[in-house]
Amino acid sequence: MDLLKTQYLATPFYGYRKMSVWLEAKGFKVNEKRARRLMRLANWQTIYRAPRTTIAIKAHKKYPYLLKGLEITHKNQVWATDITYIPMNKGFMCLCAIIDLHTRYVLSWSTSNTMSAQWCAETLQETIDKHGVPEIFNTDQGSQYTSEIHTSILIINNIKISMDGKGRAIDNIFVERLWRTVKYENVYLQAYTSTISLYNGLKKYFELYNEERFHQSLDYSTPSKMY
Template sequence: MKRVRYPAEFKAEAVKQVTERGHGVVDVAKRLGMSDKSLYLWVRLAKEQSSAGGAETSQLKAEVSRLKAELKRANEERDILKKGRNVLCQAVRVKCAFMAEHKGQFRLSSMCRVLRVQRSGYYAWKANPKSKRALADDVLLASIRQSFDDSHGIYGSPRILRDLREDGMACGQKRVARLMRQAQLRSVRGYKRPRYRVGLPATAAPNRLQREFTVTLPNQVWVTDITYIRTHEGWLYLTAVIDLYSRMVVGWAMNSSMATELVLDALTMAVWRRRPTGPVMIHSDQGSQFGSDDFARWCKDNQLVPSMSRRGNCWDNAVAESFFSSLKKERIKRHIYATRQDAKSDVFDYIEGFYNRIRRHSHLDQLSPLAFEQLRNGS
């Protein structure tokens, strides 16, 4: 049996499926099509490295404790300012309401100091917390929440205002917008394309593919492209390399920037995993990453023959575009990840655990890419 060599990033993400996402070793190994013994070994080595790196001397612990004590007050004030930034310029009643809401999270003395509210003033407010206007706002906010939930989070203040008025409630759009903003009710919006810097035009390779997307042998034609994934930390960029023979994603790479290294990392994985014995056509668009000298030299050194779509014509690279569309519709739709690492793990699970091994593909007679290759190769 031929021994499979896995890239380091593949190993790291496979281990995270066990240690961070809580999946069983046997289950993960089965989904990734690998030996569970190898995955057990990777997990054990990762734990040993973590425990060795986490050992601290008693002197370091004492120093850390001292620094934590010194920073406790500063961190608490910072967190108060972060959570209360919207009430810093508001009336005392608004600040007191914020303090009452976060009393279990922050010390009252710290909040009074940061928000510049007297403790006696806070207790006076507590005896009579809400005005008639505030009580009316509470009633209105309940109706706003109901309309917002009924729309599955899609409606903004103009449409919610229409709902309220149809129910006989008298209010204005600015008031509805203010209450939604204070309650952090935000309507769902689509993706916004990131802004790209315009560079010098690349020297384009000829379009050798000419939309011939049906290939009879593996490792003859690969297509590649770059897409973006939205996270709360910023954009995460994904490069995928797809073999037109089976539509399998044979290489991928993710990073926070669109540098040429992102593309080269994905191609390195593809060459490492597939080990082609002859020249391979690599088709892409005319992005600056694919027109760079580094890309051209790398292709020449690894027997890859560049082919490029016509400028502005996405149909010339329809297979890569179709994959990214499936990824976003089936896994990322209406989902904003908290961190780039969360997005990486989820995309890894989609590509290696679902798309390549399980997802049925209409072009492959409803077989998965892996099943198609195994059937054609007789294995």
Template structure:
């Protein structure tokens, strides 16, 4: 449309493609953000590493290669960029995954990128990242209070399973004792959409809010926090969690 806008009926084209004209003109005037430029450079490096290792490296192994080069990048971000480029490592079952939408209830994005609260323990945001060590990779689950920006609960394990986020939430709930109606915002990872975690939230009278698929800005507060963790040396990263 952009290349042929002089010869097209923009109103009719937008209607056919089911996009708003305001959105289309906003796209025309869009300037690349710092994040967009970073993703573009990072995507090229990811593709180079992927091809160098003949398509055998997934997001975790690529993240380790980048870390060795001094580039600390969240594995989820690498995975998202790989999906956008259509890079699927050999032996991966990702392309064959099918989700039973009928049995997986959808939860609305209650925050809509507005990370504000009137008091503590009204809204918590949570996410998982990995912490590379000399011996092995550890997985870290954290919940942060939106009002105070305080880490209310966290858990670490060698496996990224549902129990990891349950342990982190139980720690937070035990310390803070929030009132019913607490909003817990996370991404759509299986650890958070699992029946066990959903049952836990229901038992605690908490409300689940979910980011949209492939949109890191919907949980930007957690992304910013994990960037701080990654930039912190291995000797004192735990201190950040205790602040």
């Protein structure tokens, strides 16, 4: 069971079929039925792929991607944002974060049970109120970010709008890496069952991420120290 637990924590998206194949590859004779029974006994639930977060609306204006070839040299030069789904016992919660690309500092984050433009706009405004304005703000082409309520905040504050190319998650690679880190270092390990526990858990994690977690890309400094 210890070996099975280690692999589950590493690949919580494996169902009993893939877990059975993995165990057999390691030399253990464990069929699908037994793998399913062991996972049920341990109360392990497979983390399934969440719905898409990027849903574009053709009528909304799209902005060009401004980060290609850009040397990011100082804080508040470029901020980036994205939304991801956090799996819960029943359904999902949405997590939005805004980060400073030069320092990897998580400027703000917010959770919601709906993926609305209003929610994203409020998160953006709160971040500006607390940290000032960046030169460039990068997003994907999701309808939340192309909406007037969101882009108007950027335009009013003279912030250049940058948007990833359609279907190019690599254009927002730093936020994608943040999501992977948050999920594997916190969410998948904690298996949150309520919105309150999720909020409190993420609050502690992002404090650790900013203040204590060393980043190789920052020469093993912390985002807080660099920001």
